[in-house]
Amino acid sequence: MNELVVEARQLSKVYVMGGEEVRAVDSVDLEMRKGDFVSIMGPSGSGKTTLLNLVGCIDRPTSGGIRLDGQDLAGLKEVELDRLRMRKIGFVFQSFNLMPIMTALENVMFPMEMAGVPRREQVRRATELLTWVGLPKRLNHKPRELSAGENQRVGIARALANGPAILLADEPTGNLDSKTTKEISLLFRQANREQGMTIMLITHNEAVAGVAGRLLRMRDGRIVSDS
């Protein structure tokens, strides 16, 4: 059996808004094994993004615990969480969040540069990844010179740069037209099938959710179905 990449136990995140307690994530238990492709659907405010942020170590739970790739996140110092995100997590954002001053190649090299990968290796791997996402001729273009779909491809290549244990995508097709949405969805499936990448993907689009092998539905901070 594949090893556990994500193991969340009684995970909760509680916010206080206007003096009232809001349970954004409420006692969630979740397991994801290596190679799992999980999509999460649910209405706005159901806790999808908060759950993704907790798994992605950019937010801390109010209670409960998470193990990521075998490592317990409880009690980790900020610098250790930074290192964990750099090496084990790849983020794909709805609005791409690429560095506007960098070319596609530099954007993909950036996480490797921060991780101390030698420059020659950075260039080799970034070129390889951009070729894999279908942008071999757009290496030296800046984000403003690329279409939305191309930008998201660069975003995916960047997320894969340091060979993460899991890819976390928050509505990655939210800003794309239907044709590009389909292409990007297939790219995620390709990453999952060809590279065995573990993926957690949030979407409002049933068709996008359909490319994943497992679908979680959330409501009021809880997972209400897991199929």
Place this chain on the structure above:
Amino acid sequence: MALRNLTRRRTRTALTILGVAVAITFTVGLLSITEGFMNGFNMSAKERKEDIYVLPKGARGLGSPLLVSSGAEFSEQRVQDIGDVLNVKAVYPFYTRQIYFGDGTGSVMEGFFVLDGVTPDFLVDLRPSLEVEAGRLLEQGDYLDDQLNVVVGAEIARSVKLQVGQTLPLEVGGLVPTVIGILKSTGGLDDYIVYAPLQDVQQALDREGWVTGAAVTVTDPTTTEETADAISNLGSEEFYCQTSEQIAGVVKNLISMARAIHLSVASIALLIGVLFVLSTMLMAVSERTKEIGTMRALGVHRITIFRLIVTESLITGVLAGGIGCLGGVGLSKLITWAIHKFASAAFLQAVVSPRLLGFGLLIAVLIGILAGLYPAWRITKTNIVEALRYE
């Protein structure tokens, strides 16, 4: 990366750099006046051997050649009386006047210089360190020979492009001064003086029998004050005395005061510079909140981002410092030109020393670092989730 970030908003970055550069330019420019004055005085003080200056009542200034010509003078007959005072070793009368030269076109060839009519032994006894670059010093034969032979300071010779044997572009009482010697540069006030035989100057100016002052040396330096009092008592209606030490003290006070004023200006420049860069950096990092949130999500530690922001601010400061220092050099030249042109003080000049340039750059670096600290601290404190939501 920091450098590339600065090029995102080129106009804003350029304006910020320009603003700080102007502050540095004025700081360096103003401090160059103090620097020049200190330089000139220190160099000159080393060369002077006189212990007391005897100056006519009503004369403004601090001895020769710092004496600002006021038309005040006293009778040369009193020189003998001064020489008879106990403890006086020798008396060196002089007649000093500021002379306008130039062709009236307002060119750099125009200005004032100090014509110092002195006795033959004045330069030998009181300015022993003065050396000639070309020609010779004044000799006994130059006195009362129906010519006005002069020895010119290095800076005068340089600015008017004089050579030995040439004449100065002016007339003094109908006589055209002929250069017989050019002094080596001292870096002090003597570079701006034209020395001529006392009697010839008096004759040319039709002031025979009158002097604008006298330099006195004493046999016992411990009694200089008492000797000065004794000389003053000789003719309290005609002249008064200043000892070299008093002059040094007054000048030192003036320099300290000027320095304090200029440092206050520099502090204000520093404050304005910091506020200027601070506002730019706050705006710049606020616009990049989401981007910095992304960097944090990708695992970049907050210290790395802190360093990046401070480096951007520091680069702004250093660039502004470089431009500001260049501007300061230009401004000091302009100030020197203005002093010579409008203030009739040929011996004053603004000087930008390497130390002053270093100070200007240091201020710029401080502006860069100080202005970067708060925006860097603020942005790195922002929660990653909130930063990623920022629009």
